[in-house]
Amino acid sequence: MTDTPAPRHIPDRLDKPLSSAIFSWEALLVVIAIIIFAINSFASPYFLDPWSLSDLTFNFTEKALIALAMALLIISGEIDLSVAAIVALASTMMGMALQAGAGMPVLVAIGIAVGLGCGAFNGLLVTRLGLPSIVVTIGTMSLFRGIAFIILGDQAYKGYPESFAFFGQGYVWWVFSFELALFLVAALVYWFVLHRTSFGRHVFAIGNNPVACQFSGVRVDRIKFILFCLTGLMSGIASVLITSRLGSTRPSIAQGYELEAITMVVLGGVSILGGAGSILGVVLAAFIMGLVTFGLGLLNVPGIVMSIFIGLLLIIVIALPIVWRRLREGRFA
């Protein structure tokens, strides 16, 4: 066998010229982040302060942790709308364990285990019964949060131990919070898994053509099941962080997080139709959303108005390349 096989097409950034990196989605996001950062630092004198910038990260790290796993799920062509409900249920279970006198390690273990369990439940429904994930997770979203409501009613669990508070309030080094450190480590892990392993390749492949994947020996259902478990797991971890940061559990905890996590993923350049995206983009989008909400917060803009900016940002950033391409095509035609 002397003749070398023909080079296969590998759908990766590596075989693209440098110019495509400069005009990539991530580059666009970096530019937007720099612009917003500059506007913020001019708009408020309190912005450029290490502690203030550290506070900024609390705005997005919890949702961004969920968004990392959600990115993989959306790339594979599925979606999970139940993540915020999983957070609520995991937090409720931690609260119950707390009432039963559980210590810090048990609380963390319960939070993560409940998250994983809920994710596995979603995964089973989607893969075993072949149901569309958007519908399944609309159902489990009500189910999980409903269970939290049944257990908690209109009450709240309080009195988490001090050692538990570290996860949402502690700092690992100077201004770097545990949440931020955890997010960066998780982002690195997810980047490696998605962009440097065959598992990640399969995730992209499934998003592009699940049927072809099935025929080429990829265990589509198993990978999708793992992805749902991962999303649940990250929601469980996020639940530990949020519960620790707030020091209390309410059934309405993390309301609306699912849409914010999905916004981060989509803003990060992940195609909602599956098959394309990058972890770097999601991380950048998370920072941008943190910058926007924090900057507007410094200017005393109410939270609900911030959401206008997030919504506009989402639509404009998605529309920008399309409009630009149309204009260019129009000019050259």
Next chain:
Amino acid sequence: MKNFLKYREIWLLAGIVVLIGLISTRFPGFANPANLRQVFNDTSILMILALGQMVVILTRSIDLSMASNLCFTGMVVAMLNAAHPAIPIPVLIVIALLVGLILGAFNGFLVWRLNIPSIVVTLGTLTIYRGATFVISGGAWVNADQMSPDFINFQRAAFLGLPVLSWIAILVIALFFLVMTRTAIGRSIHAIGVNPTASVYAGIDVGRTKFIVFCISGMIGGLAGYLWISRYVIASVEVANGYELNIIAACVIGGISIAGGIGSVGGAVLGALFLGIISNALPVINVSPFWQMAISGSAIILAVVLNARGERRQGRIILRKAEAA
């Protein structure tokens, strides 16, 4: 294929009858006509919204911004009414329809002209419209005492034994039924969901049809905005928060396939009724309202599991027909 659709709705109807029967064992008064009329009236807004969502889902799109549209339009008409009580209610309803139409057309335009997936567009406008409600109202509420008596009483007035709200729902159902079964646009909406590529070859302008369905769902959102505000007599930024998923849930229970192409007016109406009966029955049979979410969640999952079988079978039949042709 038509038999199958009927089959599904008959099952849904049977499910509703069984549900009413079960509730009646705990609360004997539930099944009497006066109470059922009340349940129908309570569910009217959800039914109207589910029909608007249905046409969008049929074309393989989704409108997550409906509840925010409802909130914004409701605030607009409530503020108009508070400032100018002399404006007659029909004019306000036309204004509500127009405001809703504009919001829906904005969604539709982005989906049509820029080809952005509808879930992304409406995820964005979901937050934009609700934020805009805050901007126009300054975060203030419009209370019952600021609204004119006409504004509040219009939909409550009885007409031939039913409140006007119920009549509006019946009118909307009839209108949707006519449009979906007797007009070219109704055919196009179905066709696009079944096979967008074939629809293009059949001469259907897919983009424009999607634009139209978003205009329809927008107008429905606007109409529901007026109805919601005048029914619950308070307009605030929080109105119908998170309700978009209830609307989609009603469609899903009604057997409307989220993958597009499959669904009927009857299904959407029955799906909404199913959810409406659950939420009406729980308090009267002394189940804590905290159970409601978990019960409707389980109902959605169950409905999806049951529907999935029907859909799969139907898919095969279409294929077989195509092969034979």
